[in-house]
């Protein structure tokens with residue numbers, strides 16, 4: 001794939017991280033290649049799905065009108081990074097874990113006020129709230145959601161054997177925020193509503209180059225590598241990483257396959273960005289059965305590795321015994 005840089009990428013705000021990338025294909029949803037890529041769990045940007053057409057009018061004023069006094073979850077960070085952590089797993093870290101972000105709940109109108117007055121140097125804000133009955137009080141908003149292109153989304157879900165839709169996460173991020181590289185165990189139709197987001201994706205098999213935190217760690221599923229200052233001594237294979245890049249603008253939808261790594265940043269073209277994702281559970285083909293085709297795919301091997309790690313933590317109880325036991329299996333026998 002010719003590495004076509006789009007005009008935005010020379011903007012000063014999108015750092016290159018020195019990672020070589022190829023462009024993720026941008027296709028019309030009518031293009032048969034689009035469905036082929038999705039069926040093969042390959043990322044693709046669809047430019048004309050109209051998936052969230054009725055949300056294109058969702059600016060801060062409109063959302064304030066319709067979400068005003070609803071409580072919403074906002075993450076705060078002193079840096080530009082918003083690295084997810086599972087607060088329930090911090091106890092296994094014998095308290096040397098310091099949360100990189102804090103989570104607060106505030107009324108949506110309060111969030112909009114802080115968003116508008118935000119300036120460089122202030123704590124960065126990242127509002128994330130699942131669209132559900134808790135915040136959907138206005139009929140106008142409910143009507144907008146009802147007029148999403150559910151026909152197309154349901155068709156994709158069915159023909160690709162995805163599981164049920166679990167979440168529509170509404171995200172509003174101050175400009176320049178970065179969600180560091182991580183993977184999710186759900187398929188994702190990621191719709192960009194306002195502003196621009198840059199995605200750098202890596203296939204599941206790049207597990208060995210991205211050095212995820214241990215499964216019991218609060219940062220489970222997140223890469224240990226700091227893209228701004230990679231530690232090539234600790235993470236030598238990161239040197240060989242190659243990315244798949246996409247720039248998402250209003251109306252674009254990125255199909256982000258299950259287990260694909262993604263690093264996401266809100267570009268500086270606008271003061272904030274608005275996105276909405278559609279997370280679908282993995283289909284039945286994640287469990288190995290006698291109908292499993294071999295050789296296994298990267299994402300299937302990833303699931304196996306995670307299960308082995310979880311089983312060992314469970315069996316050994318002490319997370320510090322997992323490494324030595326795996327080394328005993330490996331050294332002089334499998335390497």
Ligand SMILES: CC1(C)c2ccccc2-c2ccc(C[C@@H](CC(=O)O)C(=O)C(=O)O)cc21
Pocket residue numbers: 075082083084085126128169171178179184188190262264265275277
């Ligand atoms: C990492 C972060 C900030 C977070 C912290 C604490 C709890 C949840 C989450 C959470 C959930 C979704 C995203 C959106 C998106 C990345 C992006 O658009 O920034 C993404 O990764 C996806 O759609 O899969 C980002 C986050």
Ligand SMILES: [Zn+2]
Pocket residue numbers: 182183184262
């Ligand atoms: Zn994600």
